[in-house]
Amino acid sequence: MPMDYAEPGADLLAFLRARRRTIMAWVILWQLCRATFWVSVAGLPLPVLGRLIGIDPWFTLGVYPVLTLVLGLALAFTQVVQVRQALRELDLACDRHDLLTSAVEFLGAVEPFRRLALRQAERWLENHAPDIRCLQRWPRETRYVLPGVLLCLSVWGLCSLHGGSAVQAAGGLHLLSLAGKPGKDPTASRPHNALLPPVISVRPPAAVAPLPPTPSPTLRDPQHPLATDPLAPTAFSPTAEPEKAAAATRDGTGSVDGSADPGLASTGQLDRTAADSDAAAGGKVGQGAGSAQGDQSEGSPPVAAAANVSPAAIGAEAHGLPRISDAASQVAAPGRNNAVPRGDPPQDSTPPVSDGANPPILPSGRQQHAGRQGAQHSGGQQAGGQQAGGQQAGGQQAGGQQAGGQQAGGQQPGGQQAGGQQAGGQQAGGQQAGGQQAGGQQAGGQQAGGQQAGGQQAGGQQAGGQQAGGQQAGGQSGRSQQPSGIGQNGALVQSGNGQQPAADGLPDGTGLGQPSGTANSAFPDPMALSQNGSQANGAGQSGNPGQGSSPGSDSGMAVQGNSNANGAPGGGRGVGHVAGGGGTAVNSNGLITRIQAPRVGQSAGSTEVHQVRAPQDHAPRGTGATAAGAYEAVELNKDELEALPPKRRAVILRYFQALREASTPSPIEKGTEP
């Protein structure tokens, strides 16, 4: 293409000058950014220094832009781009950059080749000059400019605004106040100071929401009268309380060692031979409950039905067992968790029991007392029926009520029984039921003798322990949470798991039991439902410890084992369970009976499942009452209470007293304590 042979170089120079101006603008901007950052960083101490020497904060603030501008321009001055250097700042491809570079170098040359090169470069510029951009060489500090400025302003704000007022308020130096004039209040020109008065904020006393009354609110209070439990494990040693042991022996079938426990468990009331009881129980109970039994696996009649079934329908009643459900209802009625019988135990024998309408108070996830539970359930009733295995006992308790006595124990001849299970009761919903049992059973066995010790508890405690396992309702396996009897049932209960009895858990529970077998039934609990009567013979053997001893604790569901009829110490351990209805019972033979837990709302009382805290935690201490006792007490009516041995009765009464004390709102709850 023919070239225009006009004097070359002019267009190139014009282009370079235009680009140089653009580049210099960018350079100034870049350097201002850099200067802003460094001034921000280097100027951080400035507000502090200004505060110390009393410089006006606004003056300090004004210094920053000035310093930034000066520094930025100074930096830009050091990087002035000459016309011939403008190409370095242009975004060009390598070959094009070399073309222009050569052209710039050839500016003013007279050599033909150089002039040709220059012309060629200008021709290219004519077509591509608008597309050429400047290189963006933002300094690294650019990304930190904003944080730096914010940091600087923050420091200035903290030091100048707050500090400034403080300094001036203290009469500090005010050397360079821009706004200040002699005689003028320096703060007058700074309204911001007025907005930020140095106030020492005092948080108003927060309203303390009253805690829900609990039966044992003072457990954590060492000063509280209930803080210590005279029936705690340590107090249970037979040697420590020989009297209780003796009483237990008397109350029971009279046998201390290995004697069956006429009381709860194997009490004579329900006695039958083991064989009979098994068979009968299985049949009767199951039928009575309206559920098909006979087969454990099947088991479980709808809870509602079970709940509604009067104890009479249960095998237990047939044996003259006290109406546990009634007792439970009495306790429950007052109320919810807190419902604790005062003074005289409720006399009403009608079983309003736990109806679904009166949900248990126990919040799930927490363990509560049997007493409370009692209310909740109602029904423990069913229990036995369900158990296919026949053994079953009592389910009564359904809700925590059950306290030990109620049920169970009886069955087992050998003390297996125990029953403490009750758990169920606690469970409120009975849903879980199952779990508990397990424990219960053990209880019997284990405890048997030993535990008893205390007489009362014994059974109960164990029960508890055992139960524990049982409780696992959820399949957790049972471990006995409370070894010492304290734990009774209640504690064990777990909720949750609910609905289905945790069959799995049982085995564990049982495992806990002790072979000892000799149960003493300290307190033959009339309430025990024991079924099968196996106990009968059991007497001498291990009775149901559980029951015996801790009547309430174990509660009742009795279940029992079967086999050992005569009690061999340590013999079988049956487990039974029921808890509010559902549950799994394991008898000594290893049979597992599942009782389906009622669903929520289906049956009174049995419907809800609640977790019950371990008795240790809730049992009022210092009153001589144990958790087991509490359970028991709640379940008893007046007649039953009076029927108890004096010591046992005393324990229960003390428990009630403790509950009354505990129900009184503490100063903290009243919000009077600062």
Added chain:
Amino acid sequence: MTTIRDPRGTDVERAVEAGLSEFRNTFTQLQTQIQRVIVGQDTIVHHVLMAIFLGGHVLLEGVPGLGKTLLMTTLGDTLALQVKRVQFTPDLMPADILGTRVLQQDAGGAVKFEFERGPVFTQIMLADEINRATPKTQSALLEAMQERRVTIAGVSHRLPEPFMVMATQNPLESEGTYPLPEAQLDRFFFKLLVRFPTQLELVEIMKRTTGNSGAAVQPSINSGAQIISWGRLVRQVPLATPILDYGARLLLATHPKEGPAAQGLSKWLRCGASPRGLQAMVLAAKARAVLAGRFAVSREDIAAVAKPCLRHRLLLTFEAEAEGVRPDQIIDQIIEALR
């Protein structure tokens, strides 16, 4: 815009532009003529022609049968230049190449020594398998290649112009060969690697060479003087200082100790290229720029001719040879490092 005209300067510019344009056209024409005979090997042809115009020598490396001799003869026919071929063997003596003095008796019976010119006295000399000759024989070409003259018995004899040595060597056969000394290697303007033809090229070669009629080429240049004039024209292409700086940095980067060799390359390099290598690069870059229609050389031109100009000037270490590192790889890394 300033419209001041310099009639004289403008005329020169026009003349230069016309000359360069003619050069490009001739070059393209020559290349087309040669490619009528030589199938493929476009790069080889391009660089060989470039070397001729720039007065350089070419070392072709490739296995036998790739058409190296054919290329040489075709080149001679196309450029209308005299061509001679010498097969280098171990027993070849320098006199066999340069010539020797022989005793001759004239008509009067007088006896005197007369210089009998060797095959080196030609415009294009093909030194076939140059690495099979002894170093003594190989060194006989040193003066001829660089000084373009031959001195025998104290008498210097100029070689015809243009003069070009096109040597070949077989990279596979190493037995009975004598590697070329660095001094002689440095005198080659380009070292070109003749690649094996592709399938399509092989088919085309068979079509052209297995028939009765061979492709005939027509001379595109009347005389060697025109080649020389164009070569001088190309040498006038200016280079900006930044471009020369780039070339110098590239050359220095090939030196393991003296120059800023690219990271990690020092262990491969025993010795870098000589200034003659930079000369070759610059000249070749100028020719490339002119052939591309540009009046100024760019860094890309330098980089594009770096390999043929430097690959035979780099002495690799034993480790590099043992590990199979090739000079081209090193040059690529240097170029990348300088980019």
